[in-house]
Amino acid sequence: MSKWSRVGCGYERPLGDSEYAFFPASQHGLGDMFLHIALRAPKEVFREERVKIGWSIIRRRHPLLMCKVLVDGDDLNTTRFSLLPSSTQTGALAEAGAALHFTNKSKDELIFDYMNGPRLLSNDRLSYVVISSPTSSSATEAPDHINYSLFVCATHFIGDGAALNQSVHDLLCILTSTRSDEELKRELDEQHDWENTLPPAFETRLCTPSSAIGKAAAKVNFWQTLGKEIGGHAFSRTHRGLQRAVFVEHAFSETQTAVILAHCKANNVTVNHALSALCNVAWGRCTSQSTQLPMMMYNAINLRPHLTDSVSTYWYLALTYFNVILPSFVPSSHAVFWHRARLVKSQTHRAVYSPFMVSRAIQMASCRALRARGLPQPPAPVEAIIPPAPSIALMGLSPIGNLDRTFTRASYPPEVQLHSVTAASRLKPGGMLLVQYTFGNKLWLQLCWDEMGFEEAHMERFWEALKASVEEFLC
Structure with a gap:
């Protein structure tokens, strides 16, 4: 049965049939999903520390994003998810920071590199966020507002495009909220019921x-x-x-x-x-x-x-x-x-x-x-x-479908303007x-x-x- 079991201080479970069906090809990057959203927002929204906090909260709420995949040698029949959650706020932020990168690449560069370059994800990193902004801005632009690329990716064997869309919306809601960094961090200190958050393989459900x-x-x-x-x-x-x-x-x-x-x-x-x-x-x-x-x-x-x-x-x-x-x-x-x-x-x-x-x-x-x-x-x-x-x-x-139902404009402050969404996966x-x-x-x-x-x-x-x-x- 593809259900979770306690192993030491963490949790493990074998991949279900549908998850495993995607796994061998994923070792070459096949199916790795991405979502790119182009938007304009105040600099405050995408400060590195705030993004790290928001990304850590999303990963804590959805632990498959921070799982690893373990395989004993070359025996793919031993393939299993492994979660070793951090017990401290500092550790959770460091873990999220290791799956986060800031750059100044354009939308086209981000997509081309992801689709054609070395694989960004791995068995040790099933999800990743890239924040990109231009190196210079126009003289007509407000100095505290910038055009950003939010680029989020994850392996297909842990979810689908709908989950990816929803998590990007939730991340934006966290980053654009009126809560301070310290207020957001409190969620990372709360006790977490991992056993009721970790999803079993859907075939068992x-x-x-x-x-x-x-x-x-x-x-x-x-x-x-x-x-x-x-x-x-x-x-x-x-x-x-x-x-x-x-x-x-x-x-x-x-x-x-x-x-x-x-x-x-x-x-x-x-x-x-x-x-x-x-x-x-x-x-x-x-x-x-x-x-x-x-x-x-x-x-x-x-x-x-x-x-x-x-x-x-x-x-x-x-x-x-x-x-x-x-x-x-x-x-x-x-x-x-x-x-x-x-x-x-x-x-x-x-x-x-x-x-x-x-x-x-x-x-x-x-x-x-x-x-x-x-x-x-x-x-x-x-x-x-x-x-x-x-x-x-x-x-x-x-x-x-209709992404305006997912990325609801009323959920963000008026100074946050969403321009376009692009989604695909490695071929x-x-x-x-x-x-x-x-x-x-x-x-x-x-x-x-x-x-x-x-x-x-x-x-x-x-x-x-x-x-x-x-x-x-x-x-």
Whole structure:
């Protein structure tokens, strides 16, 4: 069981299946998440001592952020979280300071270095904060207000993007509060109930069938679901040199975004549903591959509403995945486009609200963990009928949602102005990631990819086709 046990003065637990599924690849940085927020704030807010205090409070509230991962030699089966919390305020501040850095790099430099440079995180450092400000300011700027970059990163096997967003908001609330440094430090001196804060592996917090018939039915459903996931389209990948991640983003105006949201509402879908249909259109317009097979895209499901107990921290991994399958030919009209968006909605609804969803999540986590360990997958039951068709996903989508609900402007003083948010994660060779969200009442699209892992100009064509599809069908 992936639960915590007392070891000396600290705590340990093995990684759960979903956590472990991300772990081996993370040793090369794959999946390491980051969130960059550009803002303008008084110098007082980002004094080094105050940031250290705030970051220490966040880590104390969410202890996976300050855990280490221990492995006995090369035996990855011994992989486990380890927490040795400091018993003093001084020690807690020193621990947070070791995962904090101040610099004067630009946004582009921070992102490029994180995506392409040496890994910033490690098994000894699962989270990190960088505060960056320019070395000089304009003569028109107030001398006590500065443009800052707040760059926060964490490994994917301890949480998801929603946890990262929320913790950055909470950190900003602490830093911009009216409480003095000494008042903030008092939280570090309070007794802490670590055993009720440390999150168990989410698989132990889900209710699954207990009867033999229920277990058998869940297993058959899992394999039958896999058998229906048919996709035959993939980006043209090639190895053209050392991996080099590039990043592009586009924000639609507030006026355009209002129209986009209204069109989605009128057609009974969300922007998230429309995004899959937009990728479907963009791909169809820039590929020469056969349209005989459908195209498939994968997305994540948040399992937090299905957990049987609660913990005070929101930093833990609780995700599973499902696929959306659409025809690969280009829609012939706006009506067909919106029909496809509604197909995405219905497929999403079936996946999220299936009575087998939780049991599928458990079995998928087990299969992914076995794959990560290099072990053979369990055989499909004879009852499952798996058609001999390809199951290739074109891409994964990361529709984050409305970040204005997370970064609520009223939570900060008026002199703190948030400009932009950027989020992604380190890629594998030939990897790509498409992110979509609303921030500042604007719809944002962000795409990053390994430019040396695809045919030259291939991803650029897709990106331009995607933006054009938004303009054509949603604006």
